[in-house]
Amino acid sequence: MSGSGSTAPRILIAGDVCGRLAALYKRVASVNKSNGPFDALLCVGQFFPSDPSGIEDMQKYIDGTEPIPLPTFFVGNYGEGANLLLSASKLKAAQAGLSMEGIPVCQNLTWLIGSGILNLHGLRIAYLGAKYIPDLYQDAKGAAAAGAHHEDDVDALRAFADDKAVTDLFLSNEWPLGVTNGADLVNVPPNVNAATGTMIAADLATELKPRYHFAGTEGVFYAREPYLNPDADHCTRFIGLATVGNDKKQKFLHALSPMPASTMALSDLAIRPPNLTVSPYEIARIESKSAGSRATNLRNGLAKDTSRGGKHPVDVDGQYWRYDVGQTKRQRRDDGDRVCVEFVTRGTCSREGNCRFKHDLGDGTPIPKGACFEFVTKGSCERGADCRYRHSLENPERREPLPAGVCFDFFKTGKCDRGADCRFSHSLDNPAPPRPTGPCWFCLSSPEVSTHLVLSVGDHCYCALAKGPVVQGHVLLLPIEHFPSTVSLAFDVLDEMQKYIDGLRECHRSQGNAIVIFERYIQLRAGTHAHIQIIPIPEAEAQSARGAFETAAMQAGFEFQSLPSGKSHRQAREALWELVQNRNYFYVELPDQARLVHPLDGGAKMSMQFGREVVATLLNKPERGDWKACVMSKDEETNMAEEFKQLFTNFDPML
Template sequence: MMEQKRKILLCGDVEGKFNSLFNRVSTIDKKSGPFDCLFCVGNFFGINNKEFDAYKRGDKKVPIATYILGPNCADHVKLYPEDDSMELCENVYCLGKRGVYTDSKGLRIAYVSGIASKESSDFEYSSKDVMELYNACVRGNASFRGVDVLLTSQWPTDAMRHDSKQINLAINKTSDLPSWLVVKLKPRYHISGLEGVYYERSPFRAPNLGDHDTTLNLVTRFLGLARVANSDKQKWLYALNLTPLDKMKIGELLQKTTDETECPFNFTELDQKIFNTKRKSVGFNQYFYDTNAPEENNDMKYRKKRQKVEFDQSKCWFCLASPSVEKHLIVTVANSTYLALAKGPVVEEHFLICPIEHYQNSLGQPEDVTQEMNQFKEALRKFYDRNGKVAVFFERNYKTSHMQLQAVPILKRATKELKEIFIEEAEGHGLKLEVLDSHNRLDQVLQPNVPYFTVELPDGTLLYTKIKGNFPLNFAREVLVGGPILNCPERSDWKDCILGKEDEKVLVQRLRTDFEPFDFTNEGA
């Protein structure tokens, strides 16, 4: 992992003391570097900025690539480029209003510039900006874990709450918006300035927020950095040596620290305060969202009866008799089950084994359906073996209406530590995958009416977990697309892998031909 590490420097408000900053950075870079870059939070410019002229002319050199946040007051706006150019001088760049800086090794740094306000301006950011920053972080990243660093000039409100240290600081410019971002993005480090003091908070873990929150329960460390060359000699420059979180093992990211505290931020209160979100807790760290819910009379709330949800089988994608089923994906049909290409497959030979009739899960289907599924499983094992591959089968009885057993082939050498990888990834989501003992049956440890997830490994090991609360819908795919197995992390979400209908037809026709020698549904096979 050493070659993946990134060495970066972070500093607080520069306020025009450019010589002090760059001289110190140059010294540290020669002594302890080389460092990849420097990030500045707070006010880069101050009342007197004459020292910067020498750097703009090229008389003096900025020692390493330096990235700064935008202005925090109206007077500084004129000191930033008016056009889209981000370069203030050689080796000094403005990051802009908000965004995600990702370096060549995958280190992700999210940032938002300015002072919080109801409306966004050249030196102010709003709730819309933080929401758009969050969306930029998760967009196209179905297995989003969190970010390595979050930069905000402002401190988050309540940063010192629950801290084990005895801290008594006068903090004036805090905002709820960075607090909300911390809980949503779960940065490993959050760096702020503007307050003129150095403060290193005890680490904490923000809670998981529900079904759509794929972040890990990472430790966050908040740092408030002092002003450059301050007379109190408080720390204003900080060095980090980080391996990007996407390159780290789950166990390393979840490692406990001795001085952890309770999370200082209450997400439910923040979300309601910032976005006027009505939110009902439904168990530990699980929520229903309604951003436009009208206020209800209390009497009416208790008189309302929840309508029973009626299942419309005609709209089931997987019932063979349904007009909604995509029949062009079907490879072959047996008496009670069928084999189909998975929609948005991880790899070309990613199949679904499904019952023809409507059963919600494997534990609720008749024995003859299960036996026929086992025949398909054995046929697929032989089919994959022709190319030196082995099968991973998994079922998710959670937010599905029709039973689907998914089959994904992997190389035999990728089975090394496969059980440990599944168990470790599950722990990263707060789940416990257990091994089914050889003397037990699945229906002895799970019930059909209880949500569950199972995965059968190539060596026959069956792992299972009862789902209580939240479960990442793409969990199995996220594990299989990882580097040690299939090494195609961009394919973790089926929606990002959908083929055109004509391409699906061509692929299925080829799969039918290739699978035919192994197809037990053929007479005389």
């Protein structure tokens, strides 16, 4: 196999893990030693334990007590404790909206939710998550709760099958029905027969034509002879994997190092191995035509068993006609009524005018990116706040200002999982700003505010001297209204805040200083009033600021995440929102434009004075890190404020 000079990724695929992560990673470690290092591990079949006693061991990995040694992806979100262990991830999924790259569960563990195409080291990996439960196939809410796949998941993947790109891998939990048709029976495991697997997996394998198809669930290892796909030059290898740690010593871990098809020459892709067979699904289709009348008779007698996508009755006389592609095609929803998944996901469609799926709402208005199919077609969605898709037909790319007081989540996604507990308005029509539940030092209208510290007041924000400043010129920037964090601020408030930041930056530059900007948001029961701190540092120290924050983070036991640079302040704020969502966070913007974030999960703690401590250390004045050590008398404060006001006059955006 020759590629375009790039190296092929090295991946491992495992069968049903059933919660046995210790056994799995032990085997991975030994394979890694002999044949590694591997880039990723993909798991098919049931990922969670079969017995409740296994939940505790699994929890250790998910809460980070036990490390996960390499990036691991799973599609089998079922088993004991699955709902419990995935509850936080489900919230993330609902907020993240449509994403093909999966939902992070913890460090190095990703849940491939629903269905989609994952790009992993250049490999195009199609996946169908969850399992087939006939009664839940058209029940979105029930399917999500039971770890079953829904019609929409399957349709979504079918839409991608039309892409010209070759699919390298296909992961399904269940075997494709009829995969042993035309195979050498000597290699077929004894308990596998014509009724093994689901028609859904077979349908998708037929349409996706993957180079490799992996499945679990059956508890046996089976590598079928490669088969040729009709209308394609490349062949497919199906591999069923056994359960991790099974006592029959059946193979459950498979190593693969495929060159991505996108980097391969067509002639290499079309190489035909000597033991090639015709497609097992093609055999089924031809046989079904010749035995059509008998099939119809049997179907009429067994209507329930032959329901769409279901397992067909057991092999009565050794014929293959039970797998009937024509039948499933007719029972599908009419394509013209279906939303184009590619268009909804990417905002564009590679098929453009030739696409047979819907791109507009019926009146020429394009379907907005990330919109919920069910919401688009029916006007409502039974999944409610749990839905991964947007329940709004507004275009999410619009740059209209967020109305003051409107919930950011609601504005962006049309839903908010805080429901009635949310402190923001879930209506775009009549928003009212949030009210503090007690006295607030920062609400400009409140009697508690220290007016002698106020430097400048705008339409939405104001600027005040920090109480106990690290250095002269250390100021706070705050919204006038009681908004909890800058992430929840309306765009017009943010815009004004940015004008203040620009003014302050220029003001300090005139004094030979750069600025460090940071915000610490901790949700308090009594409510939080957003404030960002701006501290000048000498230009000479500007290049050291990032290192100082990263070192301090390391010492405090965490690592900052970077937001993409070169974005506008609105884009940066949205990126911050995407990252932190409902969590507390610490955010810092450095003189070199770097924007670093540390989201605080659950009860995660962080020093109240972290930001000022780092700056004080950077300035070689560590004693100024403590706020209380810097408190001044009211007269001193008044003088300092007057002095700074003088300096700021030429830069104040409100003057």
